[in-house]
Amino acid sequence: MSSVLVLGAGMVGTCTALHLQQRGHQVLLVDQRGPGQETSFGNAGLIQREAVEPYAFPRQWSKFLQVALGRPVDVHYHGSALPGLARALFSYWRESAPERHAVAALHHARLIAHCLAEHQPLMQEAGAQDLVRQQGFRKVYRSPRGLAQAVKDAQRLEGQWGVRFAAMDAAALAQAEPELRSVLSGAVHWLDTWSVSDPGELVSRYARLFEQRGGRLLKADAQTLQAHGSGWRVRAGEGWLEAAQAVIALGPWSDALIRPMGYRLPLFVKRGYHQHYSGQTLKLPMLDAEQGFLLLPTRQGTRLTTGAEFARMGAPATPVQVGRAERAARELVALGPALQVPPWLGSRPCTPDMLPVMGPAPRHRGLWFNFGHAHQGFTLGPVAGRLVAELISGQAPWLNPTPYRAERFL
Ligand SMILES: Cc1cc2nc3c(=O)[nH]c(=O)nc-3n(C[C@H](O)[C@H](O)[C@H](O)COP(=O)(O)OP(=O)(O)OC[C@H]3O[C@@H](n4cnc5c(N)ncnc54)[C@H](O)[C@@H]3O)c2cc1C
Structure with a gap:
């Protein structure tokens, strides 16, 4: 077994670190922040056993028209971002045709099928059951x-x-x-869907379990990743951290690291916002499916999350969807005042074929990819972590990894 650097301590990286550790590797998990403080912090907290079919790009012209007119609650876009996004979005639209979407669903459903069984033992060992509701969502x-x-x-x-x-x-x-x-x-x-009352805290508890089992969690900038001898290294405050292998699990930041390495994968983000309101108004999470926003009871209050915003990752926040969703939500429940201003903003890491990128980096020995889990990265973290850990360990993977390999885009 070798040493492995896991870059990114979101749900995906933390679960990858745990699975590598279970297989006897010496694991260094690094993040520039604490564990679970980015996308895995702000999401809707659903462990989506029902999400067998990935989110397709809308194919109805009426929806396009509404989006173009800036009307819907669930979709918003920055006009200035469209030229840069055009290729990926066209490809996403093409992959969303019914016959292609059916193929994506087949490969997506195979991952989703294991989400509860893979989260369950981690939740138990991490002492996190108090965060989880197992009563579904509506x-x-x-x-x-x-x-x-x-x-x-x-x-x-x-x-x-x-x-x-x-x-x-x-x-x-x-x-x-x-x-x-x-x-x-x-x-x-x-x-069968579960929900988590504090998504960031669940990742923190998984990370604590990793540390209790002897793993090292350190602050470092993944952008300093370099090939070094026959392995890899990143620069941390105390010097270089070295390992034989490295896993890139940086969620929406993965593209910024792999692009200068020569990988031009068609990655894009769908941004999303959340806002908390005082008071607990609901027993279970609820998605207003026709308006396109979700309400989740959390430890911080009632969390409202929004749909997709097509924009560059670093572009200034434009939380117009929060305002629209809040108005629609107040028609349904008596939300208290907003608790934090401005709303939280995060980015779902997406691919046009709606499947994550998991497996070896095609042109670099000892480098592995684990990102692009889009709308279901919180759900799929332990499944993705197990698959990549098995591949790194040279074990026969329990799922066929071929549909998720980066080569499909090269
Ligand atoms: C509004 C919203 C609602 C959502 N709801 C759900 C849901 O209900 N269920 C679900 O399954 N999914 C949901 N998602 C999607 C889910 O949150 C993501 O797919 C998932 O969190 C991605 O996890 P990750 O570990 O890949 O990325 P992240 O959680 O973003 O982790 C990446 C990590 O990399 C670190 N990092 C970045 N750059 C550097 C660097 N240079 N050096 C070191 N570290 C770095 C970051 O600090 C971060 O901790 C939602 C997303 C949004 C935005």
């Missing part, structure tokens, strides 16, 4: 037509992938969530 619908279509889609998913749901009418929903102030048509309650 997608709610304002219109009877939206609900009817959603139930039909859910029946198809249940038949195809075995993901369980319960259809709820207006009365059942009002009984389950008495704080709902307006009458909704009903909900699809996904029964």
Whole structure:
């Protein structure tokens, strides 16, 4: 077994470090901040067993028109970013055609199928069960037509992938969530999904478990990564940290590191915001599926998260979706005042074929990729960590890794 540097202590990097450690490697986990303080901190906290099909690019012209007019709550874009994003978005649109999306779903569903079984032991060993609700989450619908279509889609998913749901009418929903102030048509309650009341804290506890088992968690800038002898090194405050192998698990920052190394992968981000409001208004997380925002009960208050913003990663925040989503959310529940200003901003690390990049770096020995988990990186961290750790250890992987290799883009 060799020494391994894992770059990035989000959900994906931390789980990769834990799985490498379990396989006898000496692991150095590095981040420029503490563990779980970026994308894995601010997300909607869902461990999405139901998310067997990845998010497709909308194919209806009516949706394009609405987006172009700047109307929807769920999508926003920076016009100035579009030229730079055009190629990746065109490719994303093409990969979202029904027959291609079906292939992506097949490979996505194989990962998602293991999310609960892989999180469960880590949660137990990290003493994190107090953060987790195992009662599912609800997608709610304002219109009877939206609900009817959603139930039909859910029946198809249940038949195809075995993901369980319960259809709820207006009365059942009002009984389950008495704080709902307006009458909704009903909900699809996904029964197997889990939710976390403090996503960043879950990553912190996983990182603490890694340290308790003898792993080293250090601050360093991953941008200083260099090939060194037959291995790799990064510069930390106390000097160079060296290891035989390195894993890039920098989420949305991965592209900035691999591009100068000659890898031009079609990576892009979908930015998203969250805002907390005082008071607990809901028992379970709830996605307003027709408006496109989510409400999650958290330890910090009720967290509202937004849909996708197409923009450059470092561009200034433009939280117009938070304002729109807040107005729509206040129609449903009595949210208290906003707790932090400005809203939190993060970036989902995305690929056009909706599958993560996991496996060896094609042109560098001892270098590995584990990023691009898009809307489900919090869900998939332990699955992704196990797959990459098995590959590094030369074990037969329990999932076929081919669909996730970086070579598919080169
Ligand atoms: C609004 C929103 C809601 C979401 N909801 C969900 C959800 O409900 N369920 C779900 O599964 N997923 C959700 N996601 C997606 C999920 O959050 C991401 O896919 C996941 O967090 C990615 O994890 P990661 O470890 O790859 O990246 P990150 O968590 O971003 O970790 C990358 C790490 O790299 C570090 N880093 C960056 N640059 C450097 C550097 N130069 N040197 C050292 N360290 C560096 C960062 O500090 C960070 O800790 C959501 C995302 C958003 C934005």
